[in-house]
Amino acid sequence: MKKRSLFSIVLILPLVLTYHSNAFASKLSDLQNKQKQVEDKRSNVNSSIQKKDKQISNINGQQIDLESQMKQIEAEINSTDHKIQEKQLQVSNTKEQIAELKKNIESLKKRIEERDQLLKQRARAMQTNGGSVNYMDVILESESISDLIDRLSAVTTLVNADKEIIDQQKKDKADLEKKQADVEKKLNALQGMVNDLQQMKSQLNQQQAKKKEIMTALAAQKKHLEEDKFSLQEEQKVLAAQKSAIQKAIQLEKKRIADEKRRQQQLQRQQQQHQQHNSGGGGSSNLPPVSSSNFTRPAAGYISSEFGYRSGTYSGFHAGIDIANSGSNVPIVAAGDGVVATAYHSSSYGNVVMITHYLNGQQYTTVYAHMKYFTVSAGQSVSKGQQIGVMGTTGESTGQHLHFEFYIGPWTGPPHNGAVNPRNYVNF
Ligand SMILES: [Zn+2]
Structure with a gap:
Protein backbone atom coordinates (compact mmCIF):
# COMPACT_ATOMS: atom_id res chain seq x y z
CA MET A 1 0.00 0.00 0.00
CA GLY A 283 11.25 2.44 7.94
CA SER A 284 7.51 2.60 7.78
CA SER A 285 7.16 6.41 8.10
CA ASN A 286 6.16 8.73 5.24
CA LEU A 287 5.37 12.37 4.51
CA PRO A 288 2.02 13.71 5.62
CA PRO A 289 -0.31 14.71 2.77
CA VAL A 290 -0.01 18.43 1.95
CA SER A 291 -3.30 20.25 2.45
CA SER A 292 -4.45 22.88 -0.03
CA SER A 293 -5.45 25.26 2.78
CA ASN A 294 -3.07 27.71 4.43
CA PHE A 295 -1.76 25.18 6.98
CA THR A 296 -1.08 21.48 6.69
CA ARG A 297 -0.48 18.61 9.11
CA PRO A 298 3.20 18.77 10.14
CA ALA A 299 3.79 15.00 10.45
CA ALA A 300 2.21 11.65 9.68
CA GLY A 301 1.05 9.59 12.66
CA TYR A 302 -1.73 9.45 15.24
CA ILE A 303 -2.75 12.14 17.70
CA SER A 304 -1.46 10.95 21.04
CA SER A 305 -2.43 14.05 23.01
CA GLU A 306 -4.81 16.93 22.33
CA PHE A 307 -4.36 20.63 23.15
CA GLY A 308 -5.72 21.81 26.54
CA TYR A 309 -5.90 20.71 30.21
CA ARG A 310 -5.22 17.07 30.89
CA SER A 311 -5.15 14.83 33.91
CA GLY A 312 -2.93 11.94 34.88
CA THR A 313 0.84 11.64 34.68
CA TYR A 314 1.26 14.75 32.54
CA SER A 315 -1.52 16.78 34.09
CA GLY A 316 -1.77 20.53 33.50
CA PHE A 317 -2.12 22.75 30.47
CA HIS A 318 -0.90 21.14 27.25
CA ALA A 319 -0.03 24.06 24.94
CA GLY A 320 0.12 21.97 21.75
CA ILE A 321 -0.95 18.78 20.06
CA ASP A 322 1.15 15.59 19.98
CA ILE A 323 1.56 13.43 16.87
CA ALA A 324 3.20 10.06 17.51
CA ASN A 325 4.78 7.77 14.94
CA SER A 326 7.11 4.81 15.33
CA GLY A 327 9.22 5.04 12.16
CA SER A 328 12.93 5.70 12.37
CA ASN A 329 12.85 8.53 9.82
CA VAL A 330 9.46 10.23 10.26
CA PRO A 331 9.76 13.55 8.42
CA ILE A 332 8.45 16.71 10.01
CA VAL A 333 7.32 19.40 7.56
CA ALA A 334 6.54 23.11 7.77
CA ALA A 335 2.81 23.60 8.48
CA GLY A 336 2.75 26.67 6.22
CA ASP A 337 4.82 29.06 4.13
CA GLY A 338 7.09 31.15 6.33
CA VAL A 339 10.53 31.92 7.65
CA VAL A 340 12.41 29.87 10.25
CA ALA A 341 12.57 32.07 13.38
CA THR A 342 14.74 29.70 15.46
CA ALA A 343 16.20 26.21 15.13
CA TYR A 344 18.09 25.19 18.27
CA HIS A 345 18.33 22.72 21.14
CA SER A 346 16.29 23.49 24.27
CA SER A 347 16.36 21.47 27.47
CA SER A 348 12.56 21.21 27.54
CA TYR A 349 11.63 21.31 23.79
CA GLY A 350 14.72 19.34 22.74
CA ASN A 351 15.61 20.03 19.09
CA VAL A 352 13.02 22.64 18.20
CA VAL A 353 12.15 24.73 15.17
CA MET A 354 9.88 27.81 15.26
CA ILE A 355 8.47 29.20 12.03
CA THR A 356 6.94 32.66 11.57
CA HIS A 357 4.10 32.95 9.05
CA TYR A 358 2.36 36.02 7.67
CA LEU A 359 -1.12 35.64 6.27
CA ASN A 360 -3.13 38.67 5.20
CA GLY A 361 -1.09 40.88 7.47
CA GLN A 362 -1.47 38.57 10.50
CA GLN A 363 1.53 36.93 12.10
CA TYR A 364 1.37 33.29 13.23
CA THR A 365 4.04 31.12 14.83
CA THR A 366 4.31 27.33 14.71
CA VAL A 367 6.57 25.28 17.02
CA TYR A 368 7.95 21.79 16.29
CA ALA A 369 9.55 20.17 19.37
CA HIS A 370 11.43 16.96 20.44
CA MET A 371 12.91 16.45 16.94
CA LYS A 372 15.62 13.85 16.38
CA TYR A 373 17.31 16.55 14.33
CA PHE A 374 16.31 19.52 12.22
CA THR A 375 17.35 20.24 8.63
CA VAL A 376 16.73 24.02 8.48
CA SER A 377 18.34 27.06 10.09
CA ALA A 378 17.13 30.44 11.35
CA GLY A 379 16.33 32.98 8.60
CA GLN A 380 15.59 30.35 6.00
CA SER A 381 12.39 30.59 3.95
CA VAL A 382 10.31 27.44 3.97
CA SER A 383 7.18 26.50 2.12
CA LYS A 384 4.19 24.53 3.28
CA GLY A 385 4.99 20.77 3.27
CA GLN A 386 8.73 21.31 3.10
CA GLN A 387 10.68 18.96 5.43
CA ILE A 388 12.33 20.74 8.33
CA GLY A 389 13.51 17.75 10.40
CA VAL A 390 12.87 14.22 11.63
CA MET A 391 10.61 13.12 14.49
CA GLY A 392 12.44 12.21 17.72
CA THR A 393 12.15 12.26 21.51
CA THR A 394 14.75 14.87 22.56
CA GLY A 395 14.16 17.21 25.54
CA GLU A 396 11.41 16.50 28.07
CA SER A 397 9.82 13.67 26.20
CA THR A 398 8.98 10.10 27.02
CA GLY A 399 8.54 8.66 23.56
CA GLN A 400 8.95 9.51 19.86
CA HIS A 401 6.43 12.16 18.95
CA LEU A 402 6.10 15.66 17.59
CA HIS A 403 4.89 18.30 20.03
CA PHE A 404 3.30 20.97 17.79
CA GLU A 405 2.24 24.40 19.05
CA PHE A 406 0.32 27.12 17.21
CA TYR A 407 0.36 30.83 18.16
CA ILE A 408 -1.52 33.85 16.85
CA GLY A 409 1.31 36.37 16.89
CA PRO A 410 4.79 35.52 18.24
CA TRP A 411 5.73 32.59 20.47
CA THR A 412 5.13 33.19 24.18
CA GLY A 413 6.96 31.31 26.93
CA PRO A 414 5.29 29.32 29.74
CA PRO A 415 2.38 29.36 30.45
CA HIS A 416 2.12 29.90 26.68
CA ASN A 417 -0.78 32.31 26.82
CA GLY A 418 -0.69 33.03 23.03
CA ALA A 419 -1.05 29.36 22.11
CA VAL A 420 -4.29 28.26 20.44
CA ASN A 421 -5.65 24.86 19.53
CA PRO A 422 -3.84 23.89 16.28
CA ARG A 423 -7.06 22.16 15.18
CA ASN A 424 -8.50 25.64 14.62
CA TYR A 425 -6.08 26.04 11.70
CA VAL A 426 -4.91 22.58 10.73
CA ASN A 427 -6.97 19.63 9.60
CA PHE A 428 -5.30 16.62 11.27
ZN1 LIG B 1 3.11 17.69 23.80
Whole structure:
Protein backbone atom coordinates (compact mmCIF):
# COMPACT_ATOMS: atom_id res chain seq x y z
CA MET A 1 0.00 0.00 0.00
CA LYS A 2 2.64 2.46 1.06
CA LYS A 3 4.89 1.60 -1.82
CA ARG A 4 2.08 1.94 -4.31
CA SER A 5 1.14 5.40 -3.03
CA LEU A 6 4.75 6.47 -3.25
CA PHE A 7 4.95 5.22 -6.75
CA SER A 8 1.86 7.04 -7.72
CA ILE A 9 3.25 10.28 -6.25
CA VAL A 10 6.47 9.89 -8.20
CA LEU A 11 4.50 9.09 -11.34
CA ILE A 12 1.94 11.82 -10.91
CA LEU A 13 4.35 14.58 -9.97
CA PRO A 14 5.82 15.25 -13.42
CA LEU A 15 2.29 15.18 -14.86
CA VAL A 16 1.12 17.70 -12.28
CA LEU A 17 4.12 19.89 -13.01
CA THR A 18 3.51 19.78 -16.75
CA TYR A 19 -0.17 20.49 -16.32
CA HIS A 20 0.51 23.45 -14.05
CA SER A 21 3.23 24.99 -16.16
CA ASN A 22 0.95 24.68 -19.20
CA ALA A 23 -1.86 26.35 -17.34
CA PHE A 24 0.42 29.15 -16.21
CA ALA A 25 2.00 29.51 -19.63
CA SER A 26 -1.42 29.78 -21.25
CA LYS A 27 -2.44 32.43 -18.74
CA LEU A 28 0.85 34.25 -19.37
CA SER A 29 0.45 34.06 -23.14
CA ASP A 30 -3.15 35.30 -22.75
CA LEU A 31 -1.79 38.29 -20.86
CA GLN A 32 0.94 38.81 -23.43
CA ASN A 33 -1.65 38.66 -26.24
CA LYS A 34 -3.77 41.15 -24.39
CA GLN A 35 -0.70 43.36 -23.96
CA LYS A 36 -0.04 43.20 -27.67
CA GLN A 37 -3.67 44.07 -28.42
CA VAL A 38 -3.50 47.07 -26.10
CA GLU A 39 -0.18 48.08 -27.67
CA ASP A 40 -1.67 47.85 -31.19
CA LYS A 41 -4.69 49.86 -30.12
CA ARG A 42 -2.41 52.43 -28.53
CA SER A 43 -0.37 52.88 -31.68
CA ASN A 44 -3.61 53.16 -33.69
CA VAL A 45 -4.91 55.82 -31.33
CA ASN A 46 -1.53 57.57 -31.49
CA SER A 47 -1.54 57.72 -35.27
CA SER A 48 -5.16 58.93 -35.17
CA ILE A 49 -4.12 61.72 -32.83
CA GLN A 50 -1.23 62.63 -35.13
CA LYS A 51 -3.65 62.71 -38.06
CA LYS A 52 -6.00 65.03 -36.14
CA ASP A 53 -3.04 67.24 -35.20
CA LYS A 54 -2.06 67.51 -38.86
CA GLN A 55 -5.61 68.41 -39.85
CA ILE A 56 -5.83 70.99 -37.08
CA SER A 57 -2.55 72.61 -38.10
CA ASN A 58 -3.74 72.62 -41.71
CA ILE A 59 -6.87 74.50 -40.63
CA ASN A 60 -4.73 76.85 -38.56
CA GLY A 61 -2.75 77.71 -41.70
CA GLN A 62 -5.95 78.29 -43.67
CA GLN A 63 -7.29 80.50 -40.90
CA ILE A 64 -4.13 82.62 -40.91
CA ASP A 65 -4.34 83.01 -44.71
CA LEU A 66 -8.01 83.91 -44.54
CA GLU A 67 -7.43 86.41 -41.78
CA SER A 68 -4.79 88.23 -43.80
CA GLN A 69 -7.07 88.16 -46.87
CA MET A 70 -9.92 89.56 -44.81
CA LYS A 71 -7.68 92.28 -43.43
CA GLN A 72 -6.72 93.24 -46.97
CA ILE A 73 -10.36 93.33 -48.07
CA GLU A 74 -11.20 95.40 -45.03
CA ALA A 75 -8.47 97.87 -45.96
CA GLU A 76 -9.86 98.01 -49.50
CA ILE A 77 -13.36 98.60 -48.15
CA ASN A 78 -12.05 101.40 -45.96
CA SER A 79 -10.21 103.09 -48.80
CA THR A 80 -13.27 102.70 -51.05
CA ASP A 81 -15.40 104.24 -48.34
CA HIS A 82 -12.97 107.11 -48.14
CA LYS A 83 -13.08 107.58 -51.89
CA ILE A 84 -16.88 107.49 -51.88
CA GLN A 85 -16.98 110.15 -49.20
CA GLU A 86 -14.54 112.25 -51.18
CA LYS A 87 -16.56 111.89 -54.37
CA GLN A 88 -19.78 112.56 -52.54
CA LEU A 89 -18.29 115.76 -51.16
CA GLN A 90 -17.31 116.72 -54.69
CA VAL A 91 -20.81 115.87 -55.86
CA SER A 92 -22.40 118.10 -53.26
CA ASN A 93 -19.89 120.90 -54.06
CA THR A 94 -20.66 120.57 -57.74
CA LYS A 95 -24.39 120.64 -57.02
CA GLU A 96 -23.90 123.83 -55.05
CA GLN A 97 -21.90 125.23 -57.94
CA ILE A 98 -24.70 124.34 -60.33
CA ALA A 99 -27.27 125.98 -58.07
CA GLU A 100 -25.10 129.10 -57.91
CA LEU A 101 -24.74 129.14 -61.69
CA LYS A 102 -28.45 128.70 -62.17
CA LYS A 103 -29.09 131.57 -59.83
CA ASN A 104 -26.62 133.76 -61.77
CA ILE A 105 -28.18 132.78 -65.07
CA GLU A 106 -31.62 133.60 -63.73
CA SER A 107 -30.59 137.07 -62.55
CA LEU A 108 -28.78 137.70 -65.83
CA LYS A 109 -31.87 136.68 -67.75
CA LYS A 110 -33.90 139.05 -65.66
CA ARG A 111 -31.54 141.92 -66.30
CA ILE A 112 -31.44 141.23 -70.03
CA GLU A 113 -35.21 141.16 -70.05
CA GLU A 114 -35.41 144.44 -68.15
CA ARG A 115 -32.95 146.15 -70.47
CA ASP A 116 -34.70 144.73 -73.49
CA GLN A 117 -37.89 146.16 -72.19
CA LEU A 118 -36.26 149.57 -71.60
CA LEU A 119 -34.79 149.67 -75.10
CA LYS A 120 -38.09 148.74 -76.63
CA GLN A 121 -39.80 151.54 -74.68
CA ARG A 122 -37.15 153.96 -75.79
CA ALA A 123 -37.52 152.93 -79.46
CA ARG A 124 -41.30 153.17 -79.22
CA ALA A 125 -40.95 156.69 -77.74
CA MET A 126 -38.68 157.72 -80.60
CA GLN A 127 -41.10 156.33 -83.19
CA THR A 128 -44.23 158.00 -81.70
CA ASN A 129 -42.47 161.30 -81.54
CA GLY A 130 -41.37 160.73 -85.14
CA GLY A 131 -37.81 159.67 -85.32
CA SER A 132 -36.90 162.35 -87.85
CA VAL A 133 -38.74 165.01 -85.78
CA ASN A 134 -36.66 164.09 -82.89
CA TYR A 135 -33.64 164.14 -85.08
CA MET A 136 -34.93 167.48 -86.38
CA ASP A 137 -35.32 168.79 -82.85
CA VAL A 138 -31.82 167.76 -82.20
CA ILE A 139 -30.72 169.43 -85.36
CA LEU A 140 -32.83 172.56 -84.89
CA GLU A 141 -31.92 172.99 -81.32
CA SER A 142 -28.29 172.70 -82.22
CA GLU A 143 -26.52 176.06 -81.99
CA SER A 144 -23.73 175.09 -84.31
CA ILE A 145 -22.62 172.31 -86.58
CA SER A 146 -20.27 171.01 -84.02
CA ASP A 147 -23.07 171.12 -81.45
CA LEU A 148 -25.27 169.23 -83.90
CA ILE A 149 -22.62 166.60 -84.45
CA ASP A 150 -22.18 166.33 -80.77
CA ARG A 151 -25.91 165.89 -80.21
CA LEU A 152 -26.27 163.32 -83.00
CA SER A 153 -23.33 161.28 -81.84
CA ALA A 154 -24.66 161.42 -78.30
CA VAL A 155 -27.92 159.81 -79.42
CA THR A 156 -26.08 157.15 -81.42
CA THR A 157 -23.70 156.44 -78.57
CA LEU A 158 -26.60 155.99 -76.23
CA VAL A 159 -28.25 153.47 -78.54
CA ASN A 160 -24.98 151.69 -79.24
CA ALA A 161 -24.10 151.49 -75.57
CA ASP A 162 -27.42 149.90 -74.77
CA LYS A 163 -26.89 147.36 -77.51
CA GLU A 164 -23.38 146.57 -76.35
CA ILE A 165 -24.54 145.98 -72.83
CA ILE A 166 -27.25 143.63 -74.05
CA ASP A 167 -24.76 141.76 -76.23
CA GLN A 168 -22.35 141.45 -73.36
CA GLN A 169 -25.08 140.22 -71.10
CA LYS A 170 -26.19 137.67 -73.69
CA LYS A 171 -22.63 136.54 -74.05
CA ASP A 172 -22.30 136.26 -70.26
CA LYS A 173 -25.49 134.26 -70.13
CA ALA A 174 -24.26 131.91 -72.84
CA ASP A 175 -20.97 131.49 -70.95
CA LEU A 176 -22.81 130.72 -67.76
CA GLU A 177 -25.04 128.22 -69.53
CA LYS A 178 -22.02 126.55 -71.05
CA LYS A 179 -20.38 126.49 -67.64
CA GLN A 180 -23.53 124.96 -66.15
CA ALA A 181 -23.56 122.28 -68.84
CA ASP A 182 -19.86 121.54 -68.11
CA VAL A 183 -20.47 121.34 -64.40
CA GLU A 184 -23.48 119.12 -64.94
CA LYS A 185 -21.36 116.85 -67.07
CA LYS A 186 -18.80 116.81 -64.30
CA LEU A 187 -21.56 116.01 -61.84
CA ASN A 188 -22.68 113.10 -63.98
CA ALA A 189 -19.13 111.81 -64.13
CA LEU A 190 -18.80 112.15 -60.38
CA GLN A 191 -22.05 110.35 -59.78
CA GLY A 192 -20.92 107.65 -62.15
CA MET A 193 -17.72 107.31 -60.09
CA VAL A 194 -19.69 107.17 -56.87
CA ASN A 195 -21.85 104.42 -58.36
CA ASP A 196 -18.79 102.49 -59.48
CA LEU A 197 -17.23 102.84 -56.06
CA GLN A 198 -20.41 101.73 -54.34
CA GLN A 199 -20.64 98.73 -56.60
CA MET A 200 -17.04 97.91 -55.83
CA LYS A 201 -17.75 98.25 -52.14
CA SER A 202 -20.72 95.90 -52.33
CA GLN A 203 -18.56 93.36 -54.17
CA LEU A 204 -15.94 93.67 -51.47
CA ASN A 205 -18.60 93.23 -48.83
CA GLN A 206 -19.80 90.09 -50.59
CA GLN A 207 -16.26 88.76 -50.69
CA GLN A 208 -15.84 89.54 -47.04
CA ALA A 209 -19.11 87.77 -46.18
CA LYS A 210 -17.98 84.69 -48.12
CA LYS A 211 -14.64 84.66 -46.30
CA LYS A 212 -16.46 84.99 -43.00
CA GLU A 213 -18.61 82.00 -43.92
CA ILE A 214 -15.50 79.96 -44.70
CA MET A 215 -13.96 81.14 -41.45
CA THR A 216 -17.01 79.99 -39.48
CA ALA A 217 -16.97 76.62 -41.24
CA LEU A 218 -13.27 76.23 -40.52
CA ALA A 219 -13.77 77.09 -36.86
CA ALA A 220 -16.54 74.49 -36.61
CA GLN A 221 -14.34 71.91 -38.32
CA LYS A 222 -11.48 72.72 -35.99
CA LYS A 223 -13.70 72.44 -32.94
CA HIS A 224 -14.91 69.04 -34.12
CA LEU A 225 -11.34 67.86 -34.70
CA GLU A 226 -10.28 69.08 -31.30
CA GLU A 227 -13.16 67.22 -29.68
CA ASP A 228 -12.16 64.07 -31.56
CA LYS A 229 -8.59 64.56 -30.44
CA PHE A 230 -9.69 65.02 -26.84
CA SER A 231 -11.64 61.76 -26.81
CA LEU A 232 -8.71 59.98 -28.45
CA GLN A 233 -6.46 61.30 -25.71
CA GLU A 234 -8.92 59.99 -23.12
CA GLU A 235 -8.79 56.62 -24.84
CA GLN A 236 -5.02 56.82 -24.80
CA LYS A 237 -5.03 57.39 -21.04
CA VAL A 238 -7.31 54.40 -20.50
CA LEU A 239 -5.09 52.26 -22.72
CA ALA A 240 -1.98 53.39 -20.85
CA ALA A 241 -3.61 52.40 -17.57
CA GLN A 242 -4.58 49.04 -19.09
CA LYS A 243 -1.06 48.56 -20.34
CA SER A 244 0.52 49.11 -16.95
CA ALA A 245 -2.10 46.88 -15.30
CA ILE A 246 -1.33 44.09 -17.77
CA GLN A 247 2.39 44.57 -17.29
CA LYS A 248 1.93 44.25 -13.56
CA ALA A 249 -0.20 41.14 -14.06
CA ILE A 250 2.50 39.66 -16.31
CA GLN A 251 5.16 40.35 -13.69
CA LEU A 252 3.04 38.77 -10.98
CA GLU A 253 2.26 35.81 -13.19
CA LYS A 254 5.94 35.30 -14.01
CA LYS A 255 6.80 35.49 -10.34
CA ARG A 256 4.02 33.05 -9.54
CA ILE A 257 5.26 30.63 -12.18
CA ALA A 258 8.80 30.91 -10.83
CA ASP A 259 7.58 30.43 -7.24
CA GLU A 260 5.45 27.49 -8.22
CA LYS A 261 8.30 25.89 -10.10
CA ARG A 262 10.61 26.32 -7.11
CA ARG A 263 7.97 24.87 -4.85
CA GLN A 264 7.37 21.88 -7.08
CA GLN A 265 11.11 21.30 -7.28
CA GLN A 266 11.36 21.43 -3.49
CA LEU A 267 8.48 19.02 -3.19
CA GLN A 268 10.15 16.73 -5.68
CA ARG A 269 13.41 16.94 -3.74
CA GLN A 270 11.55 16.05 -0.54
CA GLN A 271 9.87 13.10 -2.22
CA GLN A 272 13.23 11.87 -3.45
CA GLN A 273 14.79 12.40 -0.03
CA HIS A 274 11.93 10.55 1.57
CA GLN A 275 12.24 7.75 -0.93
CA GLN A 276 15.95 7.50 -0.18
CA HIS A 277 15.25 7.40 3.57
CA ASN A 278 12.65 4.72 3.02
CA SER A 279 14.78 2.59 0.77
CA GLY A 280 17.85 3.09 2.96
CA GLY A 281 16.35 2.72 6.43
CA GLY A 282 13.46 0.51 5.48
CA GLY A 283 11.25 2.44 7.94
CA SER A 284 7.51 2.60 7.78
CA SER A 285 7.16 6.41 8.10
CA ASN A 286 6.16 8.73 5.24
CA LEU A 287 5.37 12.37 4.51
CA PRO A 288 2.02 13.71 5.62
CA PRO A 289 -0.31 14.71 2.77
CA VAL A 290 -0.01 18.43 1.95
CA SER A 291 -3.30 20.25 2.45
CA SER A 292 -4.45 22.88 -0.03
CA SER A 293 -5.45 25.26 2.78
CA ASN A 294 -3.07 27.71 4.43
CA PHE A 295 -1.76 25.18 6.98
CA THR A 296 -1.08 21.48 6.69
CA ARG A 297 -0.48 18.61 9.11
CA PRO A 298 3.20 18.77 10.14
CA ALA A 299 3.79 15.00 10.45
CA ALA A 300 2.21 11.65 9.68
CA GLY A 301 1.05 9.59 12.66
CA TYR A 302 -1.73 9.45 15.24
CA ILE A 303 -2.75 12.14 17.70
CA SER A 304 -1.46 10.95 21.04
CA SER A 305 -2.43 14.05 23.01
CA GLU A 306 -4.81 16.93 22.33
CA PHE A 307 -4.36 20.63 23.15
CA GLY A 308 -5.72 21.81 26.54
CA TYR A 309 -5.90 20.71 30.21
CA ARG A 310 -5.22 17.07 30.89
CA SER A 311 -5.15 14.83 33.91
CA GLY A 312 -2.93 11.94 34.88
CA THR A 313 0.84 11.64 34.68
CA TYR A 314 1.26 14.75 32.54
CA SER A 315 -1.52 16.78 34.09
CA GLY A 316 -1.77 20.53 33.50
CA PHE A 317 -2.12 22.75 30.47
CA HIS A 318 -0.90 21.14 27.25
CA ALA A 319 -0.03 24.06 24.94
CA GLY A 320 0.12 21.97 21.75
CA ILE A 321 -0.95 18.78 20.06
CA ASP A 322 1.15 15.59 19.98
CA ILE A 323 1.56 13.43 16.87
CA ALA A 324 3.20 10.06 17.51
CA ASN A 325 4.78 7.77 14.94
CA SER A 326 7.11 4.81 15.33
CA GLY A 327 9.22 5.04 12.16
CA SER A 328 12.93 5.70 12.37
CA ASN A 329 12.85 8.53 9.82
CA VAL A 330 9.46 10.23 10.26
CA PRO A 331 9.76 13.55 8.42
CA ILE A 332 8.45 16.71 10.01
CA VAL A 333 7.32 19.40 7.56
CA ALA A 334 6.54 23.11 7.77
CA ALA A 335 2.81 23.60 8.48
CA GLY A 336 2.75 26.67 6.22
CA ASP A 337 4.82 29.06 4.13
CA GLY A 338 7.09 31.15 6.33
CA VAL A 339 10.53 31.92 7.65
CA VAL A 340 12.41 29.87 10.25
CA ALA A 341 12.57 32.07 13.38
CA THR A 342 14.74 29.70 15.46
CA ALA A 343 16.20 26.21 15.13
CA TYR A 344 18.09 25.19 18.27
CA HIS A 345 18.33 22.72 21.14
CA SER A 346 16.29 23.49 24.27
CA SER A 347 16.36 21.47 27.47
CA SER A 348 12.56 21.21 27.54
CA TYR A 349 11.63 21.31 23.79
CA GLY A 350 14.72 19.34 22.74
CA ASN A 351 15.61 20.03 19.09
CA VAL A 352 13.02 22.64 18.20
CA VAL A 353 12.15 24.73 15.17
CA MET A 354 9.88 27.81 15.26
CA ILE A 355 8.47 29.20 12.03
CA THR A 356 6.94 32.66 11.57
CA HIS A 357 4.10 32.95 9.05
CA TYR A 358 2.36 36.02 7.67
CA LEU A 359 -1.12 35.64 6.27
CA ASN A 360 -3.13 38.67 5.20
CA GLY A 361 -1.09 40.88 7.47
CA GLN A 362 -1.47 38.57 10.50
CA GLN A 363 1.53 36.93 12.10
CA TYR A 364 1.37 33.29 13.23
CA THR A 365 4.04 31.12 14.83
CA THR A 366 4.31 27.33 14.71
CA VAL A 367 6.57 25.28 17.02
CA TYR A 368 7.95 21.79 16.29
CA ALA A 369 9.55 20.17 19.37
CA HIS A 370 11.43 16.96 20.44
CA MET A 371 12.91 16.45 16.94
CA LYS A 372 15.62 13.85 16.38
CA TYR A 373 17.31 16.55 14.33
CA PHE A 374 16.31 19.52 12.22
CA THR A 375 17.35 20.24 8.63
CA VAL A 376 16.73 24.02 8.48
CA SER A 377 18.34 27.06 10.09
CA ALA A 378 17.13 30.44 11.35
CA GLY A 379 16.33 32.98 8.60
CA GLN A 380 15.59 30.35 6.00
CA SER A 381 12.39 30.59 3.95
CA VAL A 382 10.31 27.44 3.97
CA SER A 383 7.18 26.50 2.12
CA LYS A 384 4.19 24.53 3.28
CA GLY A 385 4.99 20.77 3.27
CA GLN A 386 8.73 21.31 3.10
CA GLN A 387 10.68 18.96 5.43
CA ILE A 388 12.33 20.74 8.33
CA GLY A 389 13.51 17.75 10.40
CA VAL A 390 12.87 14.22 11.63
CA MET A 391 10.61 13.12 14.49
CA GLY A 392 12.44 12.21 17.72
CA THR A 393 12.15 12.26 21.51
CA THR A 394 14.75 14.87 22.56
CA GLY A 395 14.16 17.21 25.54
CA GLU A 396 11.41 16.50 28.07
CA SER A 397 9.82 13.67 26.20
CA THR A 398 8.98 10.10 27.02
CA GLY A 399 8.54 8.66 23.56
CA GLN A 400 8.95 9.51 19.86
CA HIS A 401 6.43 12.16 18.95
CA LEU A 402 6.10 15.66 17.59
CA HIS A 403 4.89 18.30 20.03
CA PHE A 404 3.30 20.97 17.79
CA GLU A 405 2.24 24.40 19.05
CA PHE A 406 0.32 27.12 17.21
CA TYR A 407 0.36 30.83 18.16
CA ILE A 408 -1.52 33.85 16.85
CA GLY A 409 1.31 36.37 16.89
CA PRO A 410 4.79 35.52 18.24
CA TRP A 411 5.73 32.59 20.47
CA THR A 412 5.13 33.19 24.18
CA GLY A 413 6.96 31.31 26.93
CA PRO A 414 5.29 29.32 29.74
CA PRO A 415 2.38 29.36 30.45
CA HIS A 416 2.12 29.90 26.68
CA ASN A 417 -0.78 32.31 26.82
CA GLY A 418 -0.69 33.03 23.03
CA ALA A 419 -1.05 29.36 22.11
CA VAL A 420 -4.29 28.26 20.44
CA ASN A 421 -5.65 24.86 19.53
CA PRO A 422 -3.84 23.89 16.28
CA ARG A 423 -7.06 22.16 15.18
CA ASN A 424 -8.50 25.64 14.62
CA TYR A 425 -6.08 26.04 11.70
CA VAL A 426 -4.91 22.58 10.73
CA ASN A 427 -6.97 19.63 9.60
CA PHE A 428 -5.30 16.62 11.27
ZN1 LIG B 1 3.11 17.69 23.80
